[in-house]
Amino acid sequence: MTNPDGSESLQKVGDGTLIVIVKDNCNGCADFVANRDQILSDLLVVTASRTASETYGALYAPDFITQIDARFAPVYLLAGGSPLEVVTEGTVFSAEQVQAEIAPLL
Numbered sequence: 522m523t524n525p526d527g528s529e530s531l532q533k534v535g536d537g538t539l540i541v542i543v544k545d546n547c548n549g550c551a552d553f554v555a556n557r558d559q560i561l562s563d564l565l566v567v568t569a570s571r572t573a574s575e576t577y578g579a580l581y582a583p584d585f586i587t588q589i590d591a592r593f594a595p596v597y598l599l600a601g602g603s604p605l606e607v608v609t610e611g612t613v614f615s616a617e618q619v620q621a622e623i624a625p626l627l
Contacts, residue, residue: 556616
């Protein structure tokens with residue numbers, strides 16, 4: 522994955538990772554990125570995008586997004602368990618909404 526500044530970033534997706542795929546010009550994405558610190562747990566939150574835009578400061582990760590088969594942004598996937606699997610997924614409207622949806626699973 523590539524950081525908005527162009528440097529490379531290695532993210533280890535494992536148990537307790539919330540992956541959020543964002544896209545430009547997305548109200549839900551903007552709210553989530555602005556308020557992602559509301560995710561009240563020890564989750565690693567990875568925000569990624571198919572575009573190299575710096576709009577939301579997301580990691581540029583089109584290959585990763587294809588690999589996890591996330592076809593429509595904005596979407597979140599909560600990874601967990603052993604072996605690693607998607608525990609739940611959904612559409613991103615806001616950080617508060619994502620937190621409410623994943624809280625019962627944490």
